[in-house]
Amino acid sequence: MYELFVLGELMTGDKHGYMLQDVLKNAVGLVRKISSGTLYPLLSRMTEAGWIHLQVEEETKGGRTRKIYGITEAGREKFYEMMASPLDADAGAETELTFRFKMVYFQYVTKEVRLDCLEQYLQIVEKNYRYVSQFEAYLLANMPEPEKQRVQLLRVFDHRKRLGEVDMQWVREEIERVQIQEE
Template identity: 75%
Template sequence: MYELFVLGELMTGEKHGYMLQDVLKNAVGLGRKISSGTLYPLLSRMTESGWINLRVEEETKGGRTRKIYEITEAGRDRFQLLMAEPLDFILDAETQNAFRFKMVYFQYVDKEVRLACLKQYLLILERSVIHVLQFESHLLIQKPEPEKQRVQLLRVFDHRKRLGEVEIEWIKEEIERVRTQQDE
């Protein structure tokens, strides 16, 4: 997922490592951070793979050298491959983040790739809501004890179901928007 993010950010232009780390920190949301110990080894591996180039600038005002990264043609190919790669079929935080990262970089891929990603995410969401509905039905029929816990669990499922329904509706609208938009 971070590989997709780095390549996607570099599709917009060259960036230094600190800027990549700062943008990523804000992109993944509160409570989830990417450390220098994760990002810089990733950047090294991506450089070794030929997906990005590293240029070292002379010392900055703070006395440090600045490492500037730019995407290569092989990196652009890798980016296209990652964007077309299917999402994991489990609705968890990783899948949601991967989907959101892909959406940020939709402007760099063909309409077919955008639509495929949106449709796949829609299926994942629909499957998740069906799972919630089935378990909710089971709780209503079986009425397991303790009742207070069952009632609260039903409230949690109602919350998940409503969030899922709203997200499904948004994705359907986005599919239609992308489907009808003119190729640029």
């Protein structure tokens, strides 16, 4: 998933590691953190795989070297492959983050790839919505104890259903918007 992000960011132009880390930190949100201990080994693996190249420049302030990363042709091919690959419906929160990353880089892929991604995500959200609705119906029909826990669980399911409804509506509208766009 982070590979997709790095390749997508490098599609916009060369960047140094600190900039990639800063943008990624903002992209993943407040809940997740991306450390240098995660990012730099990833960049090394991607360089070894031939997806990105590294250029070392001497930085004037403080005499530190700055590593500038750029995407290679093999990296572009990998990026397009990752963008076209199906979302993993079983990856939970990772699926949502991957979907968000893909959306950021939609401008680099075809309309067909964008629509496939949106439709896959819609199916995942609909499946989760059905699951929550079915479990909610089970709780209402069987009234398991303790009552306080059941009531609070029903509140949680109400929250998840409402988020799902908004998410489904937004994705459907986005699909319609993309469908009428010219390639």
